[in-house]
Amino acid sequence: MFRITLHDHKKSIYSTAFTYGFPTDLIRESETLRGIFGRYRYLAVGVKQFLCHWSLPNYDSEVYYKEADASQDSDASTEFAEILQAKQQDYHINLPRVLKVQSKASKEWRKLSENRFLFYAIVTHEVKSSINKEVFAPFARVNDGKMYIVGVKNVGKIGGLRYLFNVSNGTHLDYERFFFIAVSELKIKNPEGSYFC
Incomplete structure (x- = not known):
């Protein structure tokens, strides 16, 4: 899932959200239930996935x-320097090769x-979620010129359930397997060996 939105009347600011993993699978499957369950479709698919899989x-x-x-x-006028070849088409984005933001950053990968x-x-x-008042990434601000990798x-199954419980209570930042890092550039190598992002 990849999303780009624009903010600020004076200057355009990009805000992005990209996920890879279990939530992406849930989102993809939940879209088939949009007309049936409405905003609770994610919960319905999550319960189904949890009950139907051993792990x-x-x-x-x-x-x-x-x-x-x-x-x-x-400040709020900070604009991300490059999102290479990103094109928005009906909420689908062709992923750029490298995401960059303007910042002084480490030179080493x-x-x-x-x-x-x-x-x-x-x-x-x-x-933010439309169902829960808790915020997923309270440390991130659209106007600080940074992007964060979180995850x-x-x-295992019990650990995943504990994490979801923590998210619903707004205490997921304290979960020992949760991490977040402020980054200026990012490369992701998938199992086939090709890079994206």
Whole structure:
């Protein structure tokens, strides 16, 4: 899933949300139930997936990033420098090769220590739900010129259930398998060996 929205009347600011993993599968399947369950379709599909599978799927991926400068504090006029060849067509985006934001950042690529994830996401804003008042990424602000990679490292079925319970209570930032990092550039290598993002 990839989404781009525009903000601010003075200047265009991009906000993005990209997910890979279990939530993406739920979103894809839930769209077939849009007319039946409305906004509760995600819950319906999540319950179905949880009951029908012995374990939650975890996804293989190698994630490389350049860390953003922690001291950077941009104002609302900050505009992301490049989202290469991104095109919006009916909520579908052709993913760019590299996502970049304007910032002073580390020059070296680092690799996340884990290669298996329940999911990970790239966010530039808080990401709110229409059902729950809790915010998924309270540390992210659309006007700070940063993007964050967030996610949950490899977990079992009980660990996944604990994480979902924490999300519903707004305590998911305290979950030991949850992580987030402010990044300026990001490369993701899928299991077939090709890079995207």
